[in-house]
Structures are given as C-alpha cells and as structure tokens.
Amino acid sequence: MGNLKELYQEVILDHNRSPRNFREIADTPHHAEGHNPLCGDNITVWVELDGDVISDASFIGNGCAISKASASLMTQAVKGKRVSEAKELFKSFQKLVTGRVSPEESKDLLGKLILFAGVSQFPVRVKCASLSWHTMNAALEDAAEPVTTE
Amino acid sequence: MSAPSGLPLPDVNAVPYDVDAIRADFPILEQTVHGRPLVYLDNAATAQKPEVVIDAIDRFFRQQNANIHRGVHALSVEATAAYDAVRAKVRAFINAQDDREIIFVRGTTEAINLVAQSFGRGAVGRGDEILVSEMEHHSNLVPWQLLAGQVGAVVKAAPITDDGELDLDALRAAFTDRTKLLAVTHVSNALGTVNPIAEIVVQAHAHGVPVVVDGAQAVPHIPVDVTALGCDFYAFSGHKMFGPTGIGVLYGRAELLEAMPPYQGGGGMIASVSFEGTTYAPIPTRFEAGTPAIAEVIGLGLAIDYLNDVSFEALMAYEDELVGYAVQQIGAVPGVRLIGTPQERVGVVSFVMDAAHPHDVGTVLDQDGIAVRAGHHCSQPVMDHFGVPATVRASFALYNTPEEVDTLVGGLRRVNEIFG
Numbered sequence: 001m002g003n004l005k006e007l008y009q010e011v012i013l014d015h016n017r018s019p020r021n022f023r024e025i026a027d028t029p030h031h032a033e034g035h036n037p038l039c040g041d042n043i044t045v046w047v048e049l050d051g052d053v054i055s056d057a058s059f060i061g062n063g064c065a066i067s068k069a070s071a072s073l074m075t076q077a078v079k080g081k082r083v084s085e086a087k088e089l090f091k092s093f094q095k096l097v098t099g100r101v102s103p104e105e106s107k108d109l110l111g112k113l114i115l116f117a118g119v120s121q122f123p124v125r126v127k128c129a130s131l132s133w134h135t136m137n138a139a140l141e142d143a144a145e146p147v148t149t150e
Numbered sequence: 151m152s153a154p155s156g157l158p159l160p161d162v163n164a165v166p167y168d169v170d171a172i173r174a175d176f177p178i179l180e181q182t183v184h185g186r187p188l189v190y191l192d193n194a195a196t197a198q199k200p201e202v203v204i205d206a207i208d209r210f211f212r213q214q215n216a217n218i219h220r221g222v223h224a225l226s227v228e229a230t231a232a233y234d235a236v237r238a239k240v241r242a243f244i245n246a247q248d249d250r251e252i253i254f255v256r257g258t259t260e261a262i263n264l265v266a267q268s269f270g271r272g273a274v275g276r277g278d279e280i281l282v283s284e285m286e287h288h289s290n291l292v293p294w295q296l297l298a299g300q301v302g303a304v305v306k307a308a309p310i311t312d313d314g315e316l317d318l319d320a321l322r323a324a325f326t327d328r329t330k331l332l333a334v335t336h337v338s339n340a341l342g343t344v345n346p347i348a349e350i351v352v353q354a355h356a357h358g359v360p361v362v363v364d365g366a367q368a369v370p371h372i373p374v375d376v377t378a379l380g381c382d383f384y385a386f387s388g389h390k391m392f393g394p395t396g397i398g399v400l401y402g403r404a405e406l407l408e409a410m411p412p413y414q415g416g417g418g419m420i421a422s423v424s425f426e427g428t429t430y431a432p433i434p435t436r437f438e439a440g441t442p443a444i445a446e447v448i449g450l451g452l453a454i455d456y457l458n459d460v461s462f463e464a465l466m467a468y469e470d471e472l473v474g475y476a477v478q479q480i481g482a483v484p485g486v487r488l489i490g491t492p493q494e495r496v497g498v499v500s501f502v503m504d505a506a507h508p509h510d511v512g513t514v515l516d517q518d519g520i521a522v523r524a525g526h527h528c529s530q531p532v533m534d535h536f537g538v539p540a541t542v543r544a545s546f547a548l549y550n551t552p553e554e555v556d557t558l559v560g561g562l563r564r565v566n567e568i569f570g
C-alpha cells in the first residue's frame with residue numbers, strides 16, 4: 001500500500017484526471033508519435049520553438065494514469081526551456097524513474113517531476129512514465145518514424 | 151426441499167468437487183505476493199502446474215533421460231516408450247481416430263504456422279481467400295497473413311457481434327468460391343466466448359473449405375472431441391492445460407497430413423537420405439524434425455491424466471458457477487464495463503473501468519497479490535471492435551475459488567477509491 005501511495009501521488013492523479021496542455025499545436029512542424037505496443041498506449045507530442053527555446057509544448061494521447069500525468073507534467077516542465085535543457089531534463093528524469101538517482105539528488109533540476117520517483121518501485125511501469133519524454137525527444141529531432149518503447 | 155412423492159430431490163450441485171484438495175496439488179498457490187496470498191487469475195496466459203507434472207519432469211531428468219527413437223540402450227528404450235505412450239494418451243484426450251494424427255509441436259503458435267506453411271501453401275493460391283474471425287489471437291491471424299503474402303491471397307475477417315459472439319450469419323455469407331480455408335478459435339482468449347465449432351465446420355465443409363481450429367483456450371475447460379467437431383486441424387498448447395511450456399499438439403486428419411510436405415527438415419523426419427534425394431518418414435514423424443521436447447511430452451501426459459482424474463464433468467459444473475459468479479460480481483462494481491457478454495463463456499472475464507486504465511488497475515491489484523492481465527491480449531482486432539486500447543482480463547482455472555473473486559472485487563473497489 002505504501003508503494004501505491006508513492007506511485008499514485010495526488011498531483012499525478014490530478015494530472016491524469018485533467019491533463020494540462022492536452023491539445024494540438026496546429027502550426028508547428030515539430031511533432032512526433034509515440035507508441036507502447038505492450039499496453040496499446042498512443043501519444044502525440046507537439047513542441048513549438050522560438051529559436052532554441054521551447055515556447056509551447058502539448059500532447060494528446062490515450063494511456064494509463066502514469067503516462068498521461070507524465071506527459072502533462074512534462075509539457076509544463078519544458079515550456080520556456082532551451083532544447084538542450086529539455087534534453088538534460090529527459091536524462092535526469094530517466095535516471096529518476098529507473099532508480100539511478102534519488103529524488104533529493106535531482107530535486108533542483110527536476111522540481112515537481114520528482115513526484116515520479118515512486119515509479120522506480122514498479123519496473124514494468126517505467127515505460128509508461130518515459131514514453132512522453134521519448135516522444136518529445138523525437139519531436140525535437142523531427143523524427144519521421146513513430147517512437148516505440150519496444 | 152423434497153419431491154411431491156416425499157423422496158428427497160437429487161442435489162444437482164452434488165458433483166463431487168473438493169477445490170481445497172485440488173489447490174493442494176498446485177504448490178505455487180501457497181505463495182504470497184507483496185505479503186498477500188497469491189490470487190492467480192492469469193490462467194489464460196499460462197496455467198499453474200500440479201505436483202504430478204513437476205515431479206514427472208524431475209523424475210525424467212533424474213532417472214530416465216535419453217534421446218528417443220535412436221538408441222538400443224535401456225534408457226533410450228524406456229524414454230521412447232514413455233514418449234510414444236503420450237501420443238496415444240493425447241489421441242484419446244481429444245478423441246482422434248489414429249495416433250498418427252497427433253503431432254508434437256512447441257505450442258499452438260507453431261501448430262498453426264505448420265498448417266499455414268505445409269498445408270496452406272498447397273491449398274491456397276493467388277487471388278484466393280483465407281477466412282478468419284475478428285476474435286482471433288494474433289497467432290491465428292499473423293501466420294495466415296504471412297501465407298497470404300507469400301501466395302498472393304487475401305485474409306478476410308468474419309465480424310463479431312457487440313456481445314462478443316461470432317456473427318454466424320455474417321460468417322455464412324462470407325464464404326465465396328475463392329475461400330480456401332477457415333481458421334477460427336474454439337474459445338476466445340480475450341472474451342471467453344465459446345464458438346459453435348461443429349456447426350461452423352458443417353457450413354465450411356458444405357463449401358468445400360477445410361477448418362483449422364485454435365483450441366488453446368478450450369482444452370483446460372471443456373472436453374474436446376475432434377471427431378464430433380469434424381474439424382480438419384486442431385491446435386493447442388500444453389502450458390495452458392497445466393502441462394509444461396514448450397510442448398503443444400497439432401491434430402490433423404491423417405488423409406490431409408499424409409499429403410503434406412515436411413514443415414522443417416532435420417533428423418528423425420526422414421526415411422532415407424542421400425545426395426540424390428531424400429524420402430520423408432511417414433506421419434507423424436515427418437513433422438517432428440530434430441530431438442523433440444521429451445520431458446515436456448511426458449509432463450503433458452501427466453497433465454492429461456490429472457484433468458481426466460478431476461473429470462471435465464466435475465470441473466465444468468464448478469467453473470460454470472465460479473465464472474458466472476465472477477461475471478455477476480465484477481459487473482456490479484461501479485464504473486465497470488464488461489467487454490464481451492457471450493451466452494457461452496468459459497474461463498475469461500474481460501472488462502474496463504471508468505476510473506482507471508487497465509494498466510493502473512493491474513498495478514493496484516498486483517499490490518494485493520492478485521495476478522490479472524492488462525493489455526490487448528494479442529487480440530488487437532477485438533480491442534478495436536470494442537473501441538478500447540486494452541482490457542483487464544481475469545481468467546479462471548479449476549483451482550480458483552469464489553473467495554478469490556471476492557478478493558478481486560475488493561481490489562476493484564480500491565481502484566475506485568484511489569482514482570475516483
């Protein structure tokens with residue numbers, strides 16, 4: 001039960017219920033699709049760039065609470081960041097959810113995103129948490145092929 | 151209650167069934183998971199093994215291990231006899247007419263691929279149609295798509311109804327003079343639906359169409375009689391019927407098997423080999439190239455004995471009540487939508503919840519020691535039909551209990567509390 005409470009934190013449940021930036025950005029060339037064939041989750045992420053700054057980020061998708069909340073919080077976290085900073089965030093986030101750094105260590109960099117530390121106790125759910133980040137990364141690289149977690 | 155004559159009515163529920171004794175035969179059921187007693191409701195993925203099966207495999211490697219059909223020494227003779235005896239046991243288990251109609255393969259998947267490549271390539275040509283149903287497991291779909299690609303044929307799918315039953319009128323209408331094969335499941339792994347195979351076979355044969363039946367989900371729940379069903383091929387896996395992994399069965403009518411070329415080449419499947427040419431062994435050996443899964447075959451034999459000892463009559467009465475209770479109890483949890491409401495159902499209850507995605511449901515239940523499957527169950531066309539990406543699937547076997555259903559329902563209520 002303790003583990004479950006850590007996984008499904010109030011903020012995560014809230015972002016699952018009412019995801020932020022859950023919309024399309026019509027006129028940006030930077031978007032990508034992500035797919036988790038294991039659970040059938042699908043997500044599209046859009047980023048708008050102003051020079052090398054992410055001026056807007058959004059997503060639409062279908063998935064579990066972890067993947068939706070992760071996408072929602074990600075779009076908030078990367079807005080206003082440089083592309084290089086967003087990629088650093090992605091790396092730190094990956095380390096957090098795979099349990100390679102503690103929330104304390106990454107708090108300064110990740111801020112709110114340390115809420116996902118509980119995912120590291122659920123190895124099969126790591127892909128749910130990171131799908132949106134992989135997809136954003138692909139959007140930044142204008143990848144033509146959909147991202148897949150497999 | 152008593153009959154008007156004053157005599158007690160026979161108790162229709164009095165099929166002797168001691169579920170506690172059955173549970174005691176399965177060592178893994180004593181486990182705890184996350185500190186809770188294991189509630190194993192993922193039987194459609196793979197079933198647990200009774201001690202007799204585990205012991206048989208252990209004994210084989212300790213006392214009997216030798217290769218078969220190739221040694222004159224005592225161990226090889228003994229292993230060969232044990233292996234061959236299981237073929238007769240499988241024949242009786244599915245009421246085939248001839249031991250030669252039983253081919254040992256790795257599982258349902260390999261059985262269907264064998265039929266697709268060895269039979270299908272001869273039977274299906276350019277412009278022909280292979281008929282499947284919308285409720286097939288990917289293993290009874292992708293091998294036909296591969297074959298269709300190879301020979302220039304098309305795969306057509308007969309639809310299911312919103313109850314998750316085969317639409318028999320649509321199936322009847324789907325036969326054309328280009329239909330060369332029908333591949334259909336006996337029991338749906340995603341919905342639990344039992345299809346009226348005998349009736350379907352009569353229809354198909356009226357059009358001269360041979361029928362391949364995927365029996366993976368049928369054999370642990372209902373007695374299978376391939377002679378009564380009339381099908382041309384029947385495939386199943388040992389591991390879903392309390393036997394080992396790595397072993398399965400393809401039944402094929404002897405007349406068809408005899409005309410089919412080998413599926414794989416190698417040792418054991420030849421009559422004679424030279425550089426001028428090789429002649430193949432008769433059936434079933436022709437289709438069993440290489441050293442087979444000897445220990446697993448022997449384990450499968452013990453699983454069949456186990457099922458026969460319990461008796462299908464008893465386990466069907468028990469499971470019918472159990473699954474009926476599960477459908478009713480799960481369906482009564484607020485926010486649950488059952489996926490598939492077939493008249494004839496065994497083993498499987500699939501559902502989604504308003505409050506949470508199937509994956510989240512699976513994670514919450516796992517913390518209570520409850521093992522279910524969350525996903526598309528290798529049946530994406532079924533998910534598409536119902537407009538869901540995935541479902542939660544609770545699947546039952548002869549050792550599950552109503553108390554476990556209650557534990558599951560408690561877990562689902564907790565999902566509502568967490569996500570509500």
Ligand SMILES: Cc1ncc(COP(=O)(O)O)c(C=O)c1O
Binds near residue numbers: 287289367
């Ligand atoms: C209906 C059905 N067909 C085929 C298969 C494939 O069986 P196996 O993986 O044992 O080859 C399964 C098992 O997942 C199944 O449920």
